[in-house]
Amino acid sequence: MVQPILTEDFNWVDEIIAQYGKTRTSLIPVLQSVQTRFKYLPEDIMSYIASQMALPLSNVYGVATFYAQFSTEPKGKHIVQICDGTACHVRGSKALIDKIRKEYQLSHEKHTTDDYFLTLETVACIGACAMAPAIIIDGHIYGHMTTETLEKLFNEFKEGE
Numbered sequence: 001m002v003q004p005i006l007t008e009d010f011n012w013v014d015e016i017i018a019q020y021g022k023t024r025t026s027l028i029p030v031l032q033s034v035q036t037r038f039k040y041l042p043e044d045i046m047s048y049i050a051s052q053m054a055l056p057l058s059n060v061y062g063v064a065t066f067y068a069q070f071s072t073e074p075k076g077k078h079i080v081q082i083c084d085g086t087a088c089h090v091r092g093s094k095a096l097i098d099k100i101r102k103e104y105q106l107s108h109e110k111h112t113t114d115d116y117f118l119t120l121e122t123v124a125c126i127g128a129c130a131m132a133p134a135i136i137i138d139g140h141i142y143g144h145m146t147t148e149t150l151e152k153l154f155n156e157f158k159e160g161e
Contacts, residue, residue: 010048012037022053027063031070039075046072076112076119078157080137085125087132092146096133097122099147103154 016033020026030049035041041064050057064070080100084093100106100120104113112119128134131143135150142153 010045013045013048014052017049017052024055024059027053027055027060028067031060031064035070039079040071040073043072074112074116076116078118078138079121080118080135081121081123081126082135083124083126083128083133084122085129085132087129088125088134091132093122093133095147096135096145096150099150 013034016030017026020029020033027049030053031041031046034045034049038045046060046064047057049055050060053060061072064072082088082093082097082100084097097120104118104120106113106120111121123136126134126136126141128141128143131141133145134141134143135145136142137153137157142149145153
């Protein structure tokens with residue numbers, strides 16, 4: 001697992017904790033803020049949060065692994081979420097998933113490219129059923145996707161790098 005390069009200075013984490021407080025109910029926003037910085041929750045920072053908030057590490061880890069919004073695995077620079085809800089599935093989301101997995105050597109178990117360029121996630125629903133099949137790339141929704149429009153979008157996306 002790739003860990004971020006961290007200094008021993010966790011003042012920025014202390015600032016987040018100070019902003020939300022040290023109560024159990026503030027744990028989720030604290031974790032959300034940390035994840036915004038790294039796109040996942042590094043183990044050493046979860047340990048630090050547990051100690052600073054006087055919570056058992058098992059509680060912090062339990063929250064981090066229970067909610068789908070959190071990740072304990074490093075993510076790629078770009079996050080691609082493909083909706084596989086009923087409307088998207090019926091309209092071809094599986095073909096989109098298969099195309100990305102093949103092109104980027106990903107699988108059911110491997111979601112992130114070796115160079116951490118891209119992470120592929122399938123999600124149950126993104127609420128864009130009228131645009132099915134729909135995907136989200138770095139927070140932007142793209143609808144009525146086909147394997148051809150996906151390839152064109154990814155080519156444009158790569159050119160912009």
